Amino acid sequence: MGITSKPTVFAVLAAAVVLIGTTVTVFIPLLMPSTQPISPYIKPYTAVEQEGRDIYMREGCNNCHTQTVRPLRTEVLRYGEYSKPEEFAYDRPFLWGSRRTGPDLNRVGGKYPDSWHYKHMASPQNMFEKSNMPPYAWLAKNPLDTSNSFKKTSVLGYGYSERDVQQQITQYRTSVTDDNYASKESRDQVTPPELRKELTEMDALIAYLQKLGHDVKNMESKK
Numbered sequence: 001m002g003i004t005s006k007p008t009v010f011a012v013l014a015a016a017v018v019l020i021g022t023t024v025t026v027f028i029p030l031l032m033p034s035t036q037p038i039s040p041y042i043k044p045y046t047a048v049e050q051e052g053r054d055i056y057m058r059e060g061c062n063n064c065h066t067q068t069v070r071p072l073r074t075e076v077l078r079y080g081e082y083s084k085p086e087e088f089a090y091d092r093p094f095l096w097g098s099r100r101t102g103p104d105l106n107r108v109g110g111k112y113p114d115s116w117h118y119k120h121m122a123s124p125q126n127m128f129e130k131s132n133m134p135p136y137a138w139l140a141k142n143p144l145d146t147s148n149s150f151k152k153t154s155v156l157g158y159g160y161s162e163r164d165v166q167q168q169i170t171q172y173r174t175s176v177t178d179d180n181y182a183s184k185e186s187r188d189q190v191t192p193p194e195l196r197k198e199l200t201e202m203d204a205l206i207a208y209l210q211k212l213g214h215d216v217k218n219m220e221s222k223k
């Protein structure tokens with residue numbers, strides 16, 4: 001007489017096994033502090049980069065661009081170091097995407113100077129005749145709305161004070177509106193004169209693009 005002929009005992013034992021399995025795989029990890037790898041090199045977005053990220057989502061850039069380099073030779077050769085789990089610690093929501101009409105952008109930070117991005121965002125077709133990326137020239141005509149920047153960074157738990165956020169905004173504005181800004185010429189070409197001393201949506205979007213993969217490049221160079 002095996003256990004299979006005793007349905008009650010079998011059911012109780014099966015339930016016990018499932019319960020133990022559930023406890024071990026679900027509840028114990030829940031109570032552990034964190035199973036996510038954490039890197040001191042990965043820094044939260046600044047208020048301006050976060051605004052840029054929101055514009056990236058608003059415009060649906062993620063419908064054409066992924067932000068994850070898979071650990072495959074062809075991808076690493078094309079885009080650079082493959083994506084690491086800790087990189088996405090501050091990505092809420094994540095923007096890994098699933099379609100690559102355009103190239104992956106997870107390593108685009110630092111790949112080009114800001115001037116390249118101003119020209120490319122204003123008219124991809126001027127740079128690559130056959131590009132099917134839509135032009136976003138009008139982003140340079142929209143002043144950046146920073147009225148909710150502090151609220152956003154605090155909801156996302158970046159740990160900035162209201163002053164930090166103001167400082168980040170002022171600092172970025174000062175750097176891109178400075179007469180010595182390396183990409184001044186291209187910025188001025190796409191930005192209407194009345195907004196040249198202000199932050200525009202395009203400025204913020206470019207700040208965000210330049211942040212992508214930036215921390216990982218630091219992490220890799222210190223290894």
Ligand code: HEC
Nearest residue numbers: 059060061064101102103108124128131132133134136209
């Ligand atoms: C309809 C699809 C589509 C959309 C939407 C789109 N892109 Fe693109 N993007 C492309 C294609 C195709 C390329 C490659 C050709 C080129 O550089 O123009 C590209 C290239 C790029 C590049 C250069 C990448 C590199 O490594 O050379 C950046 C940066 C970029 N896009 C940013 C954006 C941003 C930011 C948005 C949203 C505001 C956006 N794209 C929206 C299709 C798209």
